[in-house]
Amino acid sequence: MAVREVVVGSRIGLHGRPAATLVRVAAAQRVPVRIAVAGQEPVAASSIIAVLALGARGGDMVTVEADGEGAEAALEAVAAVLARDLDAESADV
């Protein structure tokens, strides 16, 4: 199993739009990608509801994992989206 740790780049976290972008990228991969926050069971990264329910905030460390052929490439794609600040244009706090 391929595993990778990523820091959530979006300032507010994986809510509405950043979550949607992640889910679309995850759903487009050849293998299922799972995502977890510390201390919890991994969930499908292709489910927006499951991703939102993680409650991951900006700066949190999340773990993504996948099995089988193409797992590394899938994680690469998902990790790149996770690390980006997709909240960049939202109001600052």
Place this chain on the structure above:
Amino acid sequence: MSEPLTGLGVSPGRTAGPLYRIGPPPALPDVVPPVAEPAAESEQALAALRSVSADLDALAARADGTAAEVLAAEALMAADETLAKAVTAKVEVGRPAAWAITDAVGEQQRAFEELGGYFAERAADLADIRDRAVARLLGLPMPGLPSPGEPYVLVAEDLSPADTALLDPSAVLAVVTVRGGPTSHTAILAKGRGIPAVVGCPNVLALTDGTVIAVDGTLGEVRAIDVSEAAAVRAEAARERALLAEITGPGRTADGHPVPLLLNVGESADLVEDGEGVGLVRTEFLFLDRTSAPSVEEQRQAYVEVFRCAGGRPVVIRTLDAGADKPLPFLGLPEEDNPALGVRGLRVARVRPEVLDDQLAAIARAAVDTEADVRVMAPMVATVEEAVWFAGRVRALGLPAGVMIEVPAAALRAGRILEVVDFISIGTNDLSQYAMAADRMNGDLAALLDPWQPAVLDLIALCADAGRAAGKPVGVCGEAGGDPLLAPVLVGLGVTSLSMSAPSLPAVRASLAGHTLADCQRLAGLARDAGDAASAKAASHTR
């Protein structure tokens, strides 16, 4: 004219017109029909969700910008595999399609609400998906926007992203909702379209369709008026907008008492020419998304850019304001049960002084490289000892040092703190949170977090008095600094400068220009004498 209903003003502006409520959500019949064939029943439920998803995608294609993105995300939710599994599980225990969706959505909404903040507000997306799916399954009309054929004030329990996205600014004069907070879709989209909006207004649904109401999105007030008054309210609002745009120049009261109006900025991009300087540079942007601290040279370049935009104007730069509530991975801070009261702001610098020293070195070099009049301040200072520690490090580099007053302990000892620093700047958001013991992130506590709370005004007055005695500046750089109603009160309390985001500037400038210093002092006295926040606001508004 009746007593006003009050809520939270989230999109400024005034208007008036007849109110129309959004169509009611479809209701489930009292009698639950039996499920004959679970497999077929759950297929029916999933088909309804799929078509809701397709409808939302179609709406997204008609919308643009943020609205389109919000709708596309909702479409994704309607077609979600986790939701589908939960619905199927409900059907398997005997719930018919519409009931299964209602139950599954309810459970998911509770999970989101427990997460709070932005996540809690996604509960409205789920409610919309449920209503659309249930309407489809039971053959009931789709919930949606009214079309009364005249410009109207839209009133609703809460707006779904679909409603907000389809909102036509030429037909909708204003929006008033029972639920929703400052970060809800309603707030964000209304502000984006310049439609006045009031959220968190619990009694508005008691008014009947067609009632003419005046809405004030700045004050957060809604009141029923006579139909003959509506045109006058709209005309006056238009006149006010035109007047605001005409007043320019430095901030001053009607009798010429200067009150520098400064800007709160993140990166240099948000610096505009209008302000008389920068009252708050937030430096967190440099540190976000980092697994290691940015180098002194990288920081120097970023600060040079910000300082250059300021020209020769004063710039107050705040050192890194991080903590468990605004976590930065490279700091490696442990998780805390109560981050708002934990290791944050200057407390982080006490644990990791090398991060502060690098930042100060970069600021000092950038200051030498530019014309700007640079001052440095620390966030989240509680004691005189902390202020001494910080000021020593800043002054060693030849720069003036100040601290933010966000902790009531620091406000109470402002006099002693001003003996050891060059200026103070009041962060009203945190000061309110700590003075009122009310979590800033909790929308239900909005009333306690109101900067009009007389206790908060008393703390600000303490700081201003201390500043006057010491002959040192006392600024305000929280949200309150950009509130045109509060601005004269703050000046009356003795605050010497106001710092705000650029869009708030014209209204604050105009407000000060309309009051003499004596007016401001009288308003400040009235507000402090009031029994609570609402009467403080009312007392100084009606003069």
